[in-house]
Amino acid sequence: QQLSMEEQIELLPYDKRWEFPKNRLALGIQLGAGCFGRVVKAEAVGIEGSDEHVKTVAVKMVRTETNVAALEALVSEMKILMHLGSHLNVVNLLGTCTKQINKGELFVIVEYCRFGNLQTYLINHRHGFINLMDEFGNMKSDDEMHKIFSLINCSGYGDVAVTRTSSALEKSKFPPFEFIYDPQEPKSFWHYQEDSDATLIRSVTTRDLISWSFQIARGMDYLASKKVIHGDLAARNVLLADDGVVKVADFGMARKMYLDSNYEKKGQGLMPIRWMAIESLTDRIFSSQSDVWSYGILLWEIFSLGKVPYPGMDVSHQLVKEIQNGYRMEKPENATNTIGKIMVDCWKSDPKERPTFRQIQEMIQDHIETSV
Numbered sequence: 373q374q375l376s377m378e379e380q381i382e383l384l385p386y387d388k389r390w391e392f393p394k395n396r397l398a399l400g401i402q403l404g405a406g407c408f409g410r411v412v413k414a415e416a417v418g419i420e421g422s423d424e425h426v427k428t429v430a431v432k433m434v435r436t437e438t439n440v441a442a443l444e445a446l447v448s449e450m451k452i453l454m455h456l457g458s459h460l461n462v463v464n465l466l467g468t469c470t471k472q473i474n475k476g477e478l479f480v481i482v483e484y485c486r487f488g489n490l491q492t493y494l495i496n497h498r499h500g501f502i503n504l505m506d507e508f509g510n511m512k513s514d515d516e517m518h519k520i521f522s523l524i525n526c527s528g529y530g531d532v533a534v535t536r537t538s539s540a541l542e543k544s545k546f547p548p549f550e551f552i553y554d555p556q557e558p559k560s561f562w563h564y565q566e567d568s569d570a571t572l573i574r575s576v577t578t579r580d581l582i583s584w585s586f587q588i589a590r591g592m593d594y595l596a597s598k599k600v601i602h603g604d605l606a607a608r609n610v611l612l613a614d615d616g617v618v619k620v621a622d623f624g625m626a627r628k629m630y631l632d633s634n635y636e637k638k639g640q641g642l643m644p645i646r647w648m649a650i651e652s653l654t655d656r657i658f659s660s661q662s663d664v665w666s667y668g669i670l671l672w673e674i675f676s677l678g679k680v681p682y683p684g685m686d687v688s689h690q691l692v693k694e695i696q697n698g699y700r701m702e703k704p705e706n707a708t709n710t711i712g713k714i715m716v717d718c719w720k721s722d723p724k725e726r727p728t729f730r731q732i733q734e735m736i737q738d739h740i741e742t743s744v
């Protein structure tokens with residue numbers, strides 16, 4: 373007998389070893405909020421080994437403690453996180469506070485990602501974007517890239533990147549930074565040496581977009597290998613950590629709501645229509661291969677630097693009909709040919725014809741290796 377997704381999650385064990393004492397957790401500002409849950413920044417004392425060590429973490433909780441559906445959804449996500457184990461490209465579980473669960477309170481402690489979600493980050497960094505692609509959709513040669521890097525100096529504080537030419541930099545009040553372009557470094561495109569204690573956030577380049585796409589495919593391949601369906605893969609649910617590392621977040625929570633007929637009746641506002649595969653839209657079928665479709669939309673978001681998919685179209689029946697009739701978005705301006713091809717493959721009507729996350733990962737790896 374085939375169990376439903378909810379029944380399978382229900383059967384997942386709760387592992388007591390994750391329990392963390394609430395009194396060693398100092399809650400801070402709100403990082404985000406959805407209809408059901410919210411996430412706050414917090415300081416946790418001794419969450420990873422040593423008792424003295426204070427670590428910044430993110431704590432997921434329900435918004436209203438009387439909302440049973442919200443609590444159930446968070447319990448599901450907690451159990452999925454326990455089942456998952458840890459992976460660099462997934463927002464990992466650090467602990468749980470379940471002692472007050474009878475009062476509707478549950479804290480799920482996860483890794484804090486300093487630079488927030490990818491969608492906001494892309495929009496905020498549109499201005500300083502450095503295109504490393506030629507007019508034919510291929511990556512520029514190594515020589516040309518070097519020229520670009522020697523022309524541009526990058527300086528800035530905090531989360532905001534400013535790119536300047538050498539002369540503008542001299543005049544600026546920001547201290548200059550020297551950077552070294554290192555094609556061997558897999559994580560970030562260039563290193564930098566700081567002249568002061570200010571934090572430098574470099575400009576976003578085509579290479580970053582490709583690196584993020586690769587890392588997300590890795591995280592999703594890991595999820596798929598653990599039989600976990602994300603159900604809401606989108607740039608808003610990808611978080612940026614230090615060293616150019618991106619992490620897939622917010623799985624489990626979303627899925628439960630979409631399958632719950634109660635929420636469907638409350639209008640389509642809760643459904644991420646623009647990210648949903650054709651079979652999810654028409655038959656409410658979700659699978660790792662429907663996650664692949666969403667990944668294609670996410671690629672589109674990344675390479676359009678945070679635009680909303682299907683620009684100018686509203687999410688009425690019109691969009692669903694158009695997709696059914698074979699309409700697909702064009703390759704965004706900043707996407708290379710290889711990325712454009714992957715995107716189109718992710719949107720094949722037949723889920724079986726779409727590449728797997730493993731294959732996508734390999735395709736992007738090839739792309740990286742042949743363009744550095």
Ligand code: ADE
Nearest residue numbers: 403404411430483484485
């Ligand atoms: N917003 C939502 N979740 C977050 C996290 N884990 N880190 C930083 N910002 C977040």
